[in-house]
Amino acid sequence: MHSKRNFSAKREAIYETLSSTNIHPSAEWVYEKLKTELPGLSLGTVYRNLSVFKEMGLAKSIGVINGQERFDAVMTPHPHFICRKCYRIMDVPKGYNIIERSVYGNVERECDATIEMHSITFYGLCRSCSEEEP
């Protein structure tokens, strides 16, 4: 009785791949992951479906990291940590996403704009990268 999607087999597989990992993949990664299982898949289809998911509100972009757009199917707002060396992206618990109540209104006044959302990103070195730092 819940949202049964009516996806094509490929669309379903792409969504499944995206939502079953926490690495916040690029289109390329999703394609590589799937092409063994779906030999007929094309990279253009992955790009097209990722766009579809964004429009449907099933996925969002984390931004272009090291030249590739990275995606997330977890729609609950939460911060990310990005390693500046290996570009790994990790989730930060949503409890750290809080911007004080008063801030939206103040920023709206400062910028003469309507604020709809915000994002917080932490940058640094992940453990394995810091172990191999000079």
Add this chain to the structure above:
Amino acid sequence: MHSKRNFSAKREAIYETLSSTNIHPSAEWVYEKLKTELPGLSLGTVYRNLSVFKEMGLAKSIGVINGQERFDAVMTPHPHFICRKCYRIMDVPKGYNIIERSVYGNVERECDATIEMHSITFYGLCRSCSEEEP
């Protein structure tokens, strides 16, 4: 007696253009802005110099917005507001950049990483875009 840079004329002009605007320009914008005044300038030189500034710590990237990397010569950490429609980028006063003291440590533990910095971005509609919304 202060930091007198030793930039070439073109590098100086590129830095001057970047640091004299608050629109957080792309390489293309800087190039268009300068090419009247410096007819010999090439876009590759703008790209190269923007990279140089990043390495020197004189500029930083705000990210790839609508397909183009956007730059900022204001190095004091501060949030940005980005209009989802026209991609205008505005500064938010640095007072709003504060993440509570305890958070860095907690996120480091959560992510098993070293946090070096963070960024906060607000998204929404700027005044002129919201006036023309459907």
Add this chain to the structure above:
DNA sequence: CTAGGTGCAAATTTTTTGCACATGC
């Protein structure tokens, strides 16, 4: 003379798109 900076164009990289064909209802 040397090192660094630049123009130019080609190359690279990522993403988008046009079109013909396939598939499900």
Add this chain to the structure above:
DNA sequence: GCATGTGCAAAAAATTTGCACCTAG
């Protein structure tokens, strides 16, 4: 049969790079 989805390859768009030249010291 129609609307939607897809493969394929070409196109588009942004950025990087190789190379020859040029200019300041």
